[in-house]
Amino acid sequence: MSRELERALDLVTEIRDFPEPGVLFRDLTPLFGDADAFRHVIDALGEAVGEGVDRLAAVEARGFVLAAALGYARGLGVALVRKPGKLPNVAGRVDYELEYGTATLELPMGSVNKGERVAIVDDVLATGGTVAATAELLASAGAEVTGVTVVLELTELDGRSRLGSVPVHALRKV
């Protein structure tokens, strides 16, 4: 890994007991706010996503920031998976467990085509609930999930185990 990418990832801060007691929250805000760091992270994610991908998928909200820049850099459109109640036309909905609480995700109608090869991008892989729910939504819409690419993987929470044989790429494992 380049020194620049190491420096970028070192900007992620740890906050104890947020958003609830017992959670060590990884905050990517300083990384998003530093132009050089952000560029190095997007370049690294672009390499990790690899070839043979037709589209990206990302989850509101932090995933959108990464996927928008990555989609531009790689010339790929993005399926914007949303928290509930935001979409006029919903192709599918999944409820899932988070490290802190429960959540629901919705896939916009028409955001992926049948048979498309879609790579999921997010900032943090924790329990894997978010990405597993996204993969389920994409599969229900007829897309093929080629892989999951994240900035940080929280290995202790073993999110990978929820993703079956889908390849997971993390820029850093903590």
Ligand SMILES: O=P(O)(O)OC[C@H]1O[C@H](OP(=O)(O)OP(=O)(O)O)[C@H](O)[C@@H]1O
């Ligand atoms: O692997 P998991 O246990 O599912 O957790 C990972 C998810 O949690 C965070 O999102 P959050 O729902 O906090 O939303 P945000 O992006 O709107 O801050 C993060 O951005 C990932 O999407």
Ligand SMILES: Nc1ncnc2[nH]cnc12
């Ligand atoms: N510990 C954590 N830090 C940042 N984002 C998260 N999403 C789920 N768990 C998280």
